[in-house]
Amino acid sequence: MCKNPYIPHTATVEDTWFETGGERCIKTFKVVFDDEKVRDQWSHLPGQCAMIGVLGVGESMISISCSPTEGQFLRFSVMRMGKVTQALHELEPGDKMMVRGPYGNNFPVDEWQGKKILTIGGGIGQAPLRPIVEYVRANQDQYEGLTMIYGARTSNDLCFKGEFEEMSKCDDLSCHLTIDVEEEDWQHNVGFVPQMLLDLDPSPENTIAITCGPPIMIRFVLENLKKLGFEDEQIYTTLENRMKCGIGKCGRCNAENMYVCKDGPVFNYSVLKEIPEAFA
Amino acid sequence: MSAMLLNKEKWPEFVGKLTGKNVWAPQSDGTEMRFAPVGENEKVVLDYNNTRVPPKGALFPQTETMFKFEIGSDKVEEPPLDQEVVVLGLRPCDARAMTIVDKLFKWDIDDPYFVKRQEKTTLVGLACNEPGLNCFCTSVGGGPAATEGLDVIMADLGENYFVEALTDKGKALLDETRDLLEDADDDAQKQKEKLSGEAEDKIKRSVETEGVPEGLPGLWDDPLWPRVSASCLGCGTCTYLCPTCHCFDIQDETEGIDARRCRMWDSCMFSEYTLHTSGHNPRPTRKERTRNRINHKYSYYVDKFDVIACVGCGRCTNLCPVNIDIIEILRQVKEAL
Numbered sequence A: 001m002c003k004n005p006y007i008p009h010t011a012t013v014e015d016t017w018f019e020t021g022g023e024r025c026i027k028t029f030k031v032v033f034d035d036e037k038v039r040d041q042w043s044h045l046p047g048q049c050a051m052i053g054v055l056g057v058g059e060s061m062i063s064i065s066c067s068p069t070e071g072q073f074l075r076f077s078v079m080r081m082g083k084v085t086q087a088l089h090e091l092e093p094g095d096k097m098m099v100r101g102p103y104g105n106n107f108p109v110d111e112w113q114g115k116k117i118l119t120i121g122g123g124i125g126q127a128p129l130r131p132i133v134e135y136v137r138a139n140q141d142q143y144e145g146l147t148m149i150y151g152a153r154t155s156n157d158l159c160f161k162g163e164f165e166e167m168s169k170c171d172d173l174s175c176h177l178t179i180d181v182e183e184e185d186w187q188h189n190v191g192f193v194p195q196m197l198l199d200l201d202p203s204p205e206n207t208i209a210i211t212c213g214p215p216i217m218i219r220f221v222l223e224n225l226k227k228l229g230f231e232d233e234q235i236y237t238t239l240e241n242r243m244k245c246g247i248g249k250c251g252r253c254n255a256e257n258m259y260v261c262k263d264g265p266v267f268n269y270s271v272l273k274e275i276p277e278a279f280a
Numbered sequence B: 001m002s003a004m005l006l007n008k009e010k011w012p013e014f015v016g017k018l019t020g021k022n023v024w025a026p027q028s029d030g031t032e033m034r035f036a037p038v039g040e041n042e043k044v045v046l047d048y049n050n051t052r053v054p055p056k057g058a059l060f061p062q063t064e065t066m067f068k069f070e071i072g073s074d075k076v077e078e079p080p081l082d083q084e085v086v087v088l089g090l091r092p093c094d095a096r097a098m099t100i101v102d103k104l105f106k107w108d109i110d111d112p113y114f115v116k117r118q119e120k121t122t123l124v125g126l127a128c129n130e131p132g133l134n135c136f137c138t139s140v141g142g143g144p145a146a147t148e149g150l151d152v153i154m155a156d157l158g159e160n161y162f163v164e165a166l167t168d169k170g171k172a173l174l175d176e177t178r179d180l181l182e183d184a185d186d187d188a189q190k191q192k193e194k195l196s197g198e199a200e201d202k203i204k205r206s207v208e209t210e211g212v213p214e215g216l217p218g219l220w221d222d223p224l225w226p227r228v229s230a231s232c233l234g235c236g237t238c239t240y241l242c243p244t245c246h247c248f249d250i251q252d253e254t255e256g257i258d259a260r261r262c263r264m265w266d267s268c269m270f271s272e273y274t275l276h277t278s279g280h281n282p283r284p285t286r287k288e289r290t291r292n293r294i295n296h297k298y299s300y301y302v303d304k305f306d307v308i309a310c311v312g313c314g315r316c317t318n319l320c321p322v323n324i325d326i327i328e329i330l331r332q333v334k335e336a337l
């Protein structure tokens, strides 16, 4: 009998910081597994998730927001929404977090070699996209460059702000930030993400576009990608259905005949557009 | 494997012989029949139609502890699940249902609780001589004397039970009780076959499944969904008591420093089932939830596991408080195709 997949591993929180403020603030955790064996055996790719939690409170499915190229640790950026995410937010460096996974499929980053990568994110949706950015950055010679479009309501709602400046120094990387409404001292674009995409007018040629964010943003981004001439096969996104087990048993996460925890969360648009429930 | 007979007078002795194991059998609690562990002096009755609550709990309990822990510690303790269990008298449809959920519980990653319980469980079924009003097992791949999923099949021949081992586990069980059994002759075999043929003829309800798995998703926006779900109360009875429904919730329970993580049956007919914390709900009304229930059983499951996730036991129809009838829904589906 193999190990019980429902039993989480213990990890220690090494570092935490707030990405955003407010009631639904986002806190990032950098964690390391206590057991060296677990550390060595763990392998994930951009797009995968983990069930993280606190014993006695529960678990939540959260995107792994770091690339394996960054080192033997995991990062999670968690928005404070309810019971479990509140308990997670109370964790400070030195505290224990329970982690099981990795779950779900991944962005096919290896298939994308030799292509241009375009990520289009909104709000907390940048969490699953960040690993792609980091992965491409670590393997720059294998990709034809990366364009990142990222927006949020206000500058305070942008995640990973500290990282963008260094990023824009890379040759093959362009980073475009936008916020919904004008702010003092804001050096970047003002306007919605889908509009910024149209304004930038990226060529679909040899390009893969990946979009994650609020459903309404995704809907308009998909529309605009089509306007720009992207084929369905060139577009990827992720679904975020409610989950309990993460391993295709509890039945909770289905979008029609897909179990998002196993067949997703990453979907090619050519598959997704055949599933009306995915956009419900 | 060879067929045997068990004289009904020896039935209590037969049950008694198995007491080293945990025996589950249908018992009356005064108002209804339920599968429950058999204690001393308890009477196991087999002549009833079927239990309201299916025996799926033998492999997938209504609530089960996944592991225990103490608050503040990260040491967890798994339940041993090493008890041998014999389920006596389950109906062929309910046994078949276990083979259907088996596919999901072993899909890619084994569910350790289900698998461990299954390894330790021997299923002794009883063929139906008198199918219920809303049974339609014969439409979905089963039958009143079907043996799929069983270790032993029994049939009520009047004075005797016909008893036949179907697996090694079943054979071992009959070996333990060998001194109570006698060899069945050809007549007994013939009588059993005659009864099961008659039982099949007594099944009055049926569904047409041809073209349904492929066609159902295409009926996404069909007006049949608001129509068939209009009176649904969202009570979840149809799914809770369905032998092939396998959805569960996971919750932590604490009492002082003692705590456990457990899982419990859940239902896709509840509005909270798909509700996100943000307030967004991909299946906001009964229409979407009913559509998912039917699609899950008759299309998605077929797509993934090559079998319809309904064994035609009729419970959802019998027990729905507002008489929503899966057979009628499927008739309308077929008509709309």
Ligand SMILES: Cc1cc2nc3c(=O)[nH]c(=O)nc-3n(C[C@H](O)[C@H](O)[C@H](O)COP(=O)(O)OP(=O)(O)OC[C@H]3O[C@@H](n4cnc5c(N)ncnc54)[C@H](O)[C@@H]3O)c2cc1C
Binding pocket: A049, A058, A059, A060, A061, A062, A063, A064, A077, A078, A079, A080, A081, A082, A083, A084, A085, A086, A124, A127, A128, A239, A240, A241, A242, A243, A244, A265, B275, B276, B277, B278
């Ligand atoms: C594939 C995937 C990736 C995700 N990645 C992230 C991420 O990187 N960062 C982040 O902040 N959030 C992410 N989420 C959402 C996150 O899982 C929920 O916000 C969280 O579970 C809410 O739990 P809670 O206990 O705080 O809220 P409560 O309302 O107390 O939760 C009750 C239960 O509802 C479920 N639930 C409620 N909303 C959701 C939801 N939107 N998605 C899944 N389950 C939900 C959970 O099972 C939870 O246990 C992701 C969800 C999925 C499915």
Ligand code: SF4
Binding pocket: B238, B241, B242, B243, B244, B245, B297, B309, B310, B311, B312, B313, B314, B315, B316, B317, B326
């Ligand atoms: S769907 Fe209804 S008839 Fe089919 S197995 Fe479940 S309860 Fe029985």
Ligand code: SF4
Binding pocket: B231, B232, B233, B234, B235, B236, B237, B238, B239, B269, B319, B320, B321, B322, B323, B324
């Ligand atoms: S048993 Fe009937 S009323 Fe209750 S959820 Fe099912 S269909 Fe609706």
Ligand code: FES
Binding pocket: A242, A243, A244, A245, A246, A247, A248, A249, A250, A251, A252, A253, A254, A259, A260, A261, A262
């Ligand atoms: S989360 Fe349990 S089946 Fe997908």
